[in-house]
Amino acid sequence: MSDPAIQLHQESLPAAWAAAIPELQTQYDSIKTKLDMETDIRPRRGLWFEALRQVDPAAVRVVLLGQDPYHGEDHGIQQAHGLSFSVPEGVRPPPSLRNMLKEMQADIGQSRSSGNLMPWARQGVLLLNASLTTRGGIAGAHSKIWPAFTHALLHDLGQRELPLVFILWGAHAQQFRSLIAPHHIVISAAHPSPLSAYRGFFGSKPYSKTNAALHSIGLPEIDWSAAQ
Structure with missing residues (x-):
């Protein structure tokens, strides 16, 4: 069994992002000290930066901003795995994600068999x-x-010279709009939560x-129904 003391410190900021935005490492060094004594963190240590780990800084095409990781479980499996709105394979989609998938079907006539959105990340969706x-x-x-x-x-993303697409759902995400320069494209709407989806x-x-x-x-379009 792994030493708990080693597990406590196994999470690290992806090197590519630390190099691209040095301030992130400084901020994380402070955050680590605040989380060191926590024992039940979601997602688990090793997945905190999964969103950054899956998309290199230069590969970002779309930023889909969520608010907070899922804090629950489904059949004993943690719902959170480091990607906003996404759940691991085998976990049933929570309500907001179910509404996202419902809108996807209505919008583009495509569906997903899984709530794991990793294929989006692999196409440059942060x-x-x-x-x-x-x-x-x-x-x-x-928070x-x-x-x-x-x-x-x-x-940093919002001030890049090359334009990106930002998806901001709900008031919490939209409060970051001031960080995004006018040449980027912002797509905003109500949050997919059951409280606001309608x-x-x-x-x-x-x-x-x-x-x-x-x-x-x-830039290339996203294949929203991609399985891998």
Whole structure:
């Protein structure tokens, strides 16, 4: 069995992102000390930076900003695995993700057999949560720990010279819009949560709008139904 002391420190910022945005390492060094004594962090250590690990800085085409990792489990499997809105293979989609998949079918006539959105990440969709961790069973437990890190990351992305597409759902995500320069394309709507999905998320056509935006700036479209 692994030494718990080693497990405690196994999470590290991906080197490519630390090199691209040096401030991130400084911010994370401070965050680590605040989380060192936590025992039930979601996602587990080793997955905190999965969104960054799956997409190199230069490969980002789309930023889909979530708020907080899932804090629950499904049949004993943690729902959170480091990608906003996504769940691991075999985990049933939570309500917001179910609504996302429902809108995908209505928008582009395509479906997904899984709530694991890793294939999106592999195409350059940065599935980023504003808070990269939370405590098991408690939503928003670390919301005061991550803001400076997220601000530095989104400011860098938002000020890039080459245009990107940002998807901002709900008031929490839309508060970051001021960090995004005007030459980028922002697609915003209500959050897919059951509390707000019928107030502007359903019918917002985010998938077709994102692909149209990518086409307009000369970038490949996303295959939203890709299985791998």
